[in-house]
Amino acid sequence: MTASNTALDQTHSEFAKSWVLSANQPGCDFPIQNLPFSVFRRKGSQEAFRGGVAIGDQVIDLAQVAQSGCLDGLAGTAAAACAQPALNDFFALGLAAWKALRHGLFELLEKAFYGAKVDALRACLIAQSDVEFTVPARIGDYTDFYTSLDHAMNIGVMMRPDDPITSNFKWMPIAYHGRVSSIGVSGQKFRRPMGQAMLPGVNVPVYGPCARLDYELELGIYIGKGNAQGSPIPLENAEQHIFGMCLLNDWSARDIQFWEMAPLGPFLGKNFCTTISPWIVTMDALAPYRLPWNRPATEPQPLDYLEDASNRARGAIDISLEVCLESDKLRTEGKGPSRLSGTSFKHQYWSIAQMVAHHTMGGCNLQPGDLLGSGTISGPGAGQAGALIELAYGGTKPVSLSNGEPRGFLQDGDAVVLRGWCEKPGFARIGFGESRGEILPAIGA
Numbered sequence: 058m059t060a061s062n063t064a065l066d067q068t069h070s071e072f073a074k075s076w077v078l079s080a081n082q083p084g085c086d087f088p089i090q091n092l093p094f095s096v097f098r099r100k101g102s103q104e105a106f107r108g109g110v111a112i113g114d115q116v117i118d119l120a121q122v123a124q125s126g127c128l129d130g131l132a133g134t135a136a137a138a139c140a141q142p143a144l145n146d147f148f149a150l151g152l153a154a155w156k157a158l159r160h161g162l163f164e165l166l167e168k169a170f171y172g173a174k175v176d177a178l179r180a181c182l183i184a185q186s187d188v189e190f191t192v193p194a195r196i197g198d199y200t201d202f203y204t205s206l207d208h209a210m211n212i213g214v215m216m217r218p219d220d221p222i223t224s225n226f227k228w229m230p231i232a233y234h235g236r237v238s239s240i241g242v243s244g245q246k247f248r249r250p251m252g253q254a255m256l257p258g259v260n261v262p263v264y265g266p267c268a269r270l271d272y273e274l275e276l277g278i279y280i281g282k283g284n285a286q287g288s289p290i291p292l293e294n295a296e297q298h299i300f301g302m303c304l305l306n307d308w309s310a311r312d313i314q315f316w317e318m319a320p321l322g323p324f325l326g327k328n329f330c331t332t333i334s335p336w337i338v339t340m341d342a343l344a345p346y347r348l349p350w351n352r353p354a355t356e357p358q359p360l361d362y363l364e365d366a367s368n369r370a371r372g373a374i375d376i377s378l379e380v381c382l383e384s385d386k387l388r389t390e391g392k393g394p395s396r397l398s399g400t401s402f403k404h405q406y407w408s409i410a411q412m413v414a415h416h417t418m419g420g421c422n423l424q425p426g427d428l429l430g431s432g433t434i435s436g437p438g439a440g441q442a443g444a445l446i447e448l449a450y451g452g453t454k455p456v457s458l459s460n461g462e463p464r465g466f467l468q469d470g471d472a473v474v475l476r477g478w479c480e481k482p483g484f485a486r487i488g489f490g491e492s493r494g495e496i497l498p499a500i501g502a
């Protein structure tokens with residue numbers, strides 16, 4: 058059997074603790090079972106960015122780990138690949154190297170382990186409060202999918218009341234090729250885009266600041282090892298090509314988007330900004346939270362290339378997700394962000410393995426560091442929608458923030474914060490940290 062990043066081992070034990078005591082605090086996003094990756098440097102410094110792994114409230118500086126000699130063999134090779142300002146070379150090393158580094162760090166971080174190598178690792182820790190992050194990979198290509206049936210239905214009834222779900226949706230994971238240059242990490246601020254929109258009841262578009270600015274709650278999927286052009290990744294191998302996942306906010310200008318997207322798809326409505334969390338949670342860390350992927354008998358069954366026993370057995374992932382909004386007024390009043398909605402990734406109609414298999418079916422080559430967006434993640438219940446346009450019914454029924462402020466669409470000064478975590482009895486809770494982005498007044502304003 059080939060190596061797997063969905064299997065459980067000692068690094069998933071709920072009883073494992075670290076000598077980094079903050080990692081053992083209940084509710085901590087980064088216990089020893091998580092070990093997510095980022096690229097960072099000391100805040101405000103001119104240091105070179107390099108790879109890091111989170112443990113508790115600390116970052117392990119992997120460039121320093123590589124020099125310290127506290128890891129050897131494949132784990133040492135993997136740490137050396139992480140010393141660069143982007144993790145692409147580390148991704149390209151593949152599953153065995155990712156696992157070796159996870160296990161090497163886990164062993165040194167475990168509470169029961171003492172010795173010179175632990176002392177060397179301790180010298181590689183930097184407080185997370187003292188660092189700044191950057192996009193953790195040179196993202197060559199970014200593809201955004203559309204794989205939540207509940208989101209598609211919520212949006213579809215607004216755009217095409219007679220035919221809300223297009224006939225292709227249930228047969229393939231739909232996507233468009235997105236823009237890489239405007240992807241930034243949490244903390245990103247951006248100006249409200251200008252653009253064209255066609256208002257109801259007229260036949261000449263208007264030009265001006267976006268009036269229907271929105272967020273989209275998504276997960277990002279980082280490609281680890283790529284495939285050669287002309288050599289599709291079969292579904293049964295797809296998980297081995299995925300390194301890990303992050304939070305992703307696909308900011309959307311709905312007025313611009315809805316006017317421009319027929320017949321070729323989103324363009325300026327989506328390309329002005331995308332905000333990701335700095336931390337990448339590995340598929341290895343997510344292994345305990347896998348669930349069967351189901352397609353009820355009443356629904357169309359997948360074509361052969363999207364059907365596989367391992368996808369059926371554990372293709373889904375139970376990742377809890379939450380969207381909060383912090384308005385200018387909430388900030389001024391010293392109140393925290395107001396919660397808008399929450400859901401789980403387990404409801405998604407297509408799995409991440411099916412996205413990868415479908416993406417490459419025609420011969421398209423994915424490369425290490427490529428990023429896939431899951432598409433907006435909306436659950437089936439009320440208050441589970443992953444975009445404001447759904448929660449506020451196209452702006453017609455504004456939602457109320459915790460201080461009573463109404464929101465139909467986003468206003469200048471609004472910050473949107475995405476959070477994600479996994480919990481399951483018998484396992485540690487792990488988290489994604491957050492993705493936060495803030496809207497500045499329109500370009501030219």
Ligand code: MN
Binds near residue numbers: 201202273430433
């Ligand atoms: Mn999207």
